[in-house]
Amino acid sequence: MENLENVLNAIKNFLTYRIYDSDTVHLTIGTFLTIVIAIIAVTYILKLVHRLVTAKLPEEDKNKFISIFGFLKYLFYILAVVTILQSSGVDLTVLLTASAALFVGLGFALQYLFQDIISGILIILDQSLHVGDIIEVENKVGRVFEIRLRTTRALTRDDKVLVIPNHKFLTDSIYNYTQNHRTTRESITVGVAYGSDVKLVTQLLEEVAEEQKGVLKNPKSFVLFEDFGDSALLFSLNYFITDSFSDPKIKSSMRYMIDEKFRTNAISIPFPQRDIHIIEKNLPLKD
DSSP states (O other), rough: OOHHHHHHHHHHHHHTTTTEEEESSSSEEHHHHHHHHHHHHHHHHHHHHHHHTTSSOHHHHHHTHHHHHHHHHHHHHHHHHHHHHHTOOOOOOOHHHHHHHHHHHHHHHHHHHHHHHHHHHHHHHHHHEEEEEEEEEETTEEEEEEEOEEEEEEEEEOOOOEEEETTHHHHHHOOETTTSOOOOOHHHHHEOOOOOOHHHHHHHHHHHHHHHTTTOOSSSOOEEEEEEESSSEEEEEEESOOOOOGGHHHHHHHHHHHHHHHTTTTOOOOOOOOOOOOOOOOOOOOO
16 A cells, blocks of 8 residues: 555656746646647547548548648647646746737638638538539639639639639629529520511521520420510520530520521511601791
């Protein structure tokens, strides 16, 4: 029994032995070993969390978490060390006071960075955006080719790279043309002169959709008589395609065919015009 007490006292003296001593900092071997154990524990816990989070994600999305978990690892290391030192009686007030201004400045500078990263994590986890999706952001249409933790990159119709901060997917209204399926409905509006044969106009527009390459046969295209305009009868040709990214080329080709068919069938596309009525009044003649 006495030997056991001697061993325990020896261990206690060893753990309380101060390897650094000053007015504000008293660092013992026990505190140092606790820090080492805490760092090892944080490392294994983060590895476990990483496996749980990425278990059902595609391989390319798993790799995107490497950088964020590397950042979190060092953040938790710092928090663990500070907590252990504070609980061991080390006075960190001076250090924290001197660093307060720096932390505030970093907080303001990094707020959008953290916002983008958190948004990127949510996008990856709920799979709300995929590579290949067609999106519209601030009136710019692009095809997504890369999703990172901080930004998403899309290729526009004029072959320019659109870099989108991920927080915009949470704060702004963004159209995803292919979220539910690849088929989208597009339309072309055209006006014809008053007095035109509206049934013939409808037939010609349906023929254009039937002959256009890339327009789906099912669902079937249809024509709507939209309105009586100021200078024309307004029609819309509604059709379905599976590649909305190339829609401007399809619309251009269809407009060429519409113009040709209308000319062949003597259907005119009027320009804006106004009728002016002049009323003459007989004024009395002056002497």
